[in-house]
Amino acid sequence: MGKIDVHGEQVSYPIYFRDDFSFLLEALKKAGFSNRKLCIITDANVDYFHGDNLIKLLQKEYTSICKYICTPGEKHKNLETIYDMYTFFLNHHLDRQSLIIALGGGVVGDMAGFAAATYMRGIPFIQIPTTLLSQVDSSVGGKVGVDFLKHKNIIGAFYQPRFVYINTSTLQTLPLRERSAGMAEIIKHGLILDQSYYEYVKTHKQQIMDLHFPTLKQIICRSCELKASIVEQDEKEKGLREILNFGHTFGHAIETLLDFKLLHGECVAIGIVGAAYLSYQLEKISLENVKDIENILLDYHLPIRANDIEQNELYQQLFLDKKVKQDQLHFVLLSKIGDTVCVSNLSESIIHSAIGYICKTVR
Numbered sequence: 001m002g003k004i005d006v007h008g009e010q011v012s013y014p015i016y017f018r019d020d021f022s023f024l025l026e027a028l029k030k031a032g033f034s035n036r037k038l039c040i041i042t043d044a045n046v047d048y049f050h051g052d053n054l055i056k057l058l059q060k061e062y063t064s065i066c067k068y069i070c071t072p073g074e075k076h077k078n079l080e081t082i083y084d085m086y087t088f089f090l091n092h093h094l095d096r097q098s099l100i101i102a103l104g105g106g107v108v109g110d111m112a113g114f115a116a117a118t119y120m121r122g123i124p125f126i127q128i129p130t131t132l133l134s135q136v137d138s139s140v141g142g143k144v145g146v147d148f149l150k151h152k153n154i155i156g157a158f159y160q161p162r163f164v165y166i167n168t169s170t171l172q173t174l175p176l177r178e179r180s181a182g183m184a185e186i187i188k189h190g191l192i193l194d195q196s197y198y199e200y201v202k203t204h205k206q207q208i209m210d211l212h213f214p215t216l217k218q219i220i221c222r223s224c225e226l227k228a229s230i231v232e233q234d235e236k237e238k239g240l241r242e243i244l245n246f247g248h249t250f251g252h253a254i255e256t257l258l259d260f261k262l263l264h265g266e267c268v269a270i271g272i273v274g275a276a277y278l279s280y281q282l283e284k285i286s287l288e289n290v291k292d293i294e295n296i297l298l299d300y301h302l303p304i305r306a307n308d309i310e311q312n313e314l315y316q317q318l319f320l321d322k323k324v325k326q327d328q329l330h331f332v333l334l335s336k337i338g339d340t341v342c343v344s345n346l347s348e349s350i351i352h353s354a355i356g357y358i359c360k361t362v363r
Helices: 024-030 044-058 079-091 106-121 132-138 168-173 176-193 195-203 205-209 213-233 240-245 248-257 264-281 287-299 311-318 348-359
Strands: 003-007 012-018 038-043 065-070 099-104 125-129 143-148 151-158 164-167 330-336 339-344
Touching: 003 213, 012 213, 024 044, 038 044, 038 079, 038 106, 044 065, 044 099, 044 168, 065 079, 079 106, 079 143, 099 106, 106 125, 106 132, 106 143, 106 151, 125 132, 132 168, 132 176, 132 213, 151 248, 164 168, 168 213, 176 195, 176 205, 176 213, 176 240, 176 264, 176 287, 176 330, 176 339, 195 205, 195 213, 195 287, 205 213, 213 240, 240 330, 240 339, 248 264, 248 311, 248 330, 248 348, 264 287, 264 330, 264 348, 311 348
Parallel strands: 012 164, 038 065, 038 099, 099 125, 125 164
Antiparallel strands: 003 012, 143 151, 330 339
């Protein structure tokens, strides 16, 4: 395991897998980024652990490096922060030949990518994801953006990085809760694309949660392979790529209604249960399958219910999802473990039944 190539419609780029940052200078050289102004975008938490070390490495080859540090958390993923980034870029004389380096989790990657996509009509950026969720999901595929009026990722673009550099050692500084949140996307990948991968994640829980790096590298690489295979076929989500939203219709609504008190992966976990229960109601999977999915989520310390949300409020929030088409809710469901089906025109009663299931207390 060292590299996966993602072949897009207009841009192809590598995902590098390493145990440290030592290959980063070579990766930058391979991408043609010698003699550039570099701007690192990170948050205060990530900067504490990795900011200085990264700058010391880059200073071996680059003389013009600046660093923008944003406040951690989804609440700060908004246009106000982007405005501040633009001001910082101008003050540091960044131009179209400059390079943005996104160092952090999904929030940092989404914002840095959106700023790069829109500043001077687009300047190059790279992703250095430091959380499990961003390493297996958000750093791959080119979706960038911000929240607006509490609507999740409602403003954004498709803008591919020039490369993704995954340094698995950054996971050592990640809190357990953040590692668990990343597992929601990994479990999702198995559920929608690869039953054997799903089974592997079920049976290797101890190694994964104990940070057994050979096992971690294997699942990170496999998730990237699965996501890249979908993105290559449908880069701008005109069809197939929407299956990656499994669990996200409920998940994004829950995330918004709880005012981002839960992590994205935690909300996706609850959303996965809701989508699985809908799949059961449509007789696509068994109730035993639903319980099995709940158990693996619980094994990875993920929530499976949203008890603080009023059911009708959640139903109404679903209609603000980006996948709504002509006021019709659209769901990605399981046709079986490892495969999906997309459905719409479901009755209000069946949707409310699924909402009731994920809003009730676990017995």
